[in-house]
Amino acid sequence: MALLSLRNIDFSYGKTPVLKGVTLDFEEGKTYCIVGKSGAGKTTLLSILSGLASPTGGEILYNGEDIKSINKYEYRSKYIGVIFQSFNLITKFTALENVVLSMDIASVKGSVRDKKNKALELLKSVGLDEDEANRRVLKLSGGQQQRVAIARALSYDAQIILADEPTGNLDEETQKEIMDIFKELSKQGKCVILVSHSKSVAESCDVRFELTRLGKR
Amino acid sequence: MTDFSDGTTSIVEGKVFTEGTEKLECIISSELATYNELSVGDEIILSNPQNEEETYSLSVVGIYKKASSQGDMSSRFGFTMSDPANEIYLSYSALDSIAKKSEEKNSDDTSLSLKNTLNATYTFADVKDYEIFEEEVYTLGLDEKYTVSSSDITAFENSLVPLETLSTTAGYFLVVILLIGAVILIVLNIFNVRERKYEIGVLTAMGMKKGKVALQFIAEIFIVTICAVIIGVIVGGISAVPVTNALLENQNSASTMQSQQIKENFGRESNMGGMTPPNMGEIAPDGMGDKMPDSGSLMGGFPGTQAMRNYVTEVNSAMSFTVVLQMLLIALGLTLVSGVVSALFVMRYEPLKILSNRD
Ligand SMILES: Nc1ncnc2c1ncn2[C@@H]1O[C@H](COP(=O)(O)OP(=O)(O)OP(=O)(O)O)[C@@H](O)[C@H]1O
Numbered sequence: 001m002a003l004l005s006l007r008n009i010d011f012s013y014g015k016t017p018v019l020k021g022v023t024l025d026f027e028e029g030k031t032y033c034i035v036g037k038s039g040a041g042k043t044t045l046l047s048i049l050s051g052l053a054s055p056t057g058g059e060i061l062y063n064g065e066d067i068k069s070i071n072k073y074e075y076r077s078k079y080i081g082v083i084f085q086s087f088n089l090i091t092k093f094t095a096l097e098n099v100v101l102s103m104d105i106a107s108v109k110g111s112v113r114d115k116k117n118k119a120l121e122l123l124k125s126v127g128l129d130e131d132e133a134n135r136r137v138l139k140l141s142g143g144q145q146q147r148v149a150i151a152r153a154l155s156y157d158a159q160i161i162l163a164d165e166p167t168g169n170l171d172e173e174t175q176k177e178i179m180d181i182f183k184e185l186s187k188q189g190k191c192v193i194l195v196s197h198s199k200s201v202a203e204s205c206d207v208r209f210e211l212t213r214l215g216k217r
Numbered sequence: 218m219t220d221f222s223d224g225t226t227s228i229v230e231g232k233v234f235t236e237g238t239e240k241l242e243c244i245i246s247s248e249l250a251t252y253n254e255l256s257v258g259d260e261i262i263l264s265n266p267q268n269e270e271e272t273y274s275l276s277v278v279g280i281y282k283k284a285s286s287q288g289d290m291s292s293r294f295g296f297t298m299s300d301p302a303n304e305i306y307l308s309y310s311a312l313d314s315i316a317k318k319s320e321e322k323n324s325d326d327t328s329l330s331l332k333n334t335l336n337a338t339y340t341f342a343d344v345k346d347y348e349i350f351e352e353e354v355y356t357l358g359l360d361e362k363y364t365v366s367s368s369d370i371t372a373f374e375n376s377l378v379p380l381e382t383l384s385t386t387a388g389y390f391l392v393v394i395l396l397i398g399a400v401i402l403i404v405l406n407i408f409n410v411r412e413r414k415y416e417i418g419v420l421t422a423m424g425m426k427k428g429k430v431a432l433q434f435i436a437e438i439f440i441v442t443i444c445a446v447i448i449g450v451i452v453g454g455i456s457a458v459p460v461t462n463a464l465l466e467n468q469n470s471a472s473t474m475q476s477q478q479i480k481e482n483f484g485r486e487s488n489m490g491g492m493t494p495p496n497m498g499e500i501a502p503d504g505m506g507d508k509m510p511d512s513g514s515l516m517g518g519f520p521g522t523q524a525m526r527n528y529v530t531e532v533n534s535a536m537s538f539t540v541v542l543q544m545l546l547i548a549l550g551l552t553l554v555s556g557v558v559s560a561l562f563v564m565r566y567e568p569l570k571i572l573s574n575r576d
């Protein structure tokens with residue numbers, strides 16, 4: 001059984017339909033890439049997967065259970081790790097604080113020191129040194145902010161990683177490093193769902209889905 | 218008599234008559250003694266002002282001296298009977314016996330009896346005793362036609378007027394400030410929440426419960442409130458007394474102006490005070506005749522003249538535990554209201570909408 005499945009999902013912003021009859025299955029231990037033109041509804045699809053947006057039709061199943069019947073706060077804070085296209089970091093906090101905060105929200109066990117150490121380690125693994133980790137997010141470059149967002153999504157050991165253009169602001173080399181992290185995670189049994197315009201990213205994933213823009217087919 | 222107990226007046230020669238004695242013994246002031254060349258052991262003759270032929274002989278057993286002479290004011294106005302130097306003290310029983318004798322002597326014309334010119338003044342430890350007395354005196358048979366009054370209590374109540382005026386003004390001021398403050402507080406909080414809308418969006422998108430986010434906001438407001446209350450209590454505690462006293466001084470000088478006007482208009486002060494303890498009668502010494510330093514003037518009796526007192530010219534503490542508690546309650550109430558408003562805003566926000574509508 002798939003870990004996460006979309007069944008006949010319809011979605012529209014007001015009267016503008018964005019998604020129609022989308023049925024997809026996501027399994028543990030695999031990397032997925034959702035591709036499609038700009039405005040095709042990739043971000044919208046991730047919002048639905050993360051429970052932030054409710055589909056106008058169809059259902060989302062998590063471990064075979066309708067997502068509506070599970071606690072959406074727990075789902076968001078513990079089961080999924082989201083890397084937003086626009087990062088959505090708390091800019092007045094430091095990179096480290098952002099990561100620790102999400103661990104707190106997910107009620108990760110351990111002392112503050114432990115959490116800090118883990119957060120520092122994670123930030124280091126995405127290429128941010130201690131100085132950058134202790135800097136306010138506002139004073140980090142776009143690519144650095146993106147990596148903070150990645151570290152944050154990974155910080156509480158979520159089963160599913162949803163990443164919207166996680167490497168969009170990164171150079172080829174860093175992009176490759178990040179992709180290696182995602183692949184490593186999928187090897188550990190996680191389900192990694194990416195959205196990317198990058199051909200190389202798409203090709204390095206196990207499964208690819210293409211979304212087409214409604215009405216422009 | 219209070220002067221004796223608080224030490225402003227003391228016996229300088231001889232002794233005080235025995236309490237409750239019917240012997241016609243008295244103590245006189247040192248001034249009276251000097252002007253009339255009297256000393257302990259001498260006899261003085263007092264006559265009934267209504268009936269000069271009726272006289273009483275009193276023996277001086279003691280001479281008292283006031284530490285500070287309060288007599289200037291009234292002697293300037295020429296009120297013999299209100300010159301404190303003319304005060305003669307004798308026991309109540311002695312006075313009572315004089316009054317009885319006077320009644321007998323004037324049995325043909327009771328209007329001449331000393332009883333009619335006697336003023337009884339009673340001193341009480343506190344207002345409660347006075348109130349009990351007020352009731353008892355009627356049950357003991359005082360005609361309803363008489364009224365029991367205390368010029369001291371009236372004076373005290375009058376002196377409270379500036380304080381009450383101040384209190385009411387301050388009260389209205391406080392209400393206005395609180396209302397304006399409450400509105401400002403709520404508006405500022407709404408701004409604060411709107412300002413941090415994005416933060417709220419991120420936190421809820423990350424899976425933090427809205428209730429928790431709202432609680433976070435309320436907690437922040439509370440911390441600010443606690444700090445504000447502490448600062449308020451300290452600053453208030455330090456400044457309340459001097460500020461209140463300054464305001465009070467304004468109020469008091471306003472009411473002094475009024476009483477000065479009364480003085481100018483009527484040529485005299487409004488007389489208050491003058492108290493003797495219950496066991497002491499006080500004869501207005503009108504009848505001293507030519508032995509008095511300031512003789513003559515048989516005007517009606519104002520016992521003992523004292524300038525109108527402002528009982529409350531100063532407050533020592535404006536802060537009490539209750540006041541602090543009230544402040545705290547008001548502060549917490551306001552915080553709660555604005556906190557709830559903030560919380561409602563937080564609960565209304567949808568993370569997706571916030572995050573997709575970024576400015
Ligand atoms: N809040 C919104 N209200 C109305 N329409 C929206 C809203 N958000 C997105 N859309 C529209 O929905 C469609 C899908 O948007 P979405 O953000 O999912 O595209 P996308 O595939 O992620 O594009 P990109 O690759 O540029 O990120 C677009 O046409 C967009 O204009």
Ligand SMILES: [Mg+2]
Nearest residue numbers: 042043085164
């Ligand atoms: Mg997008």
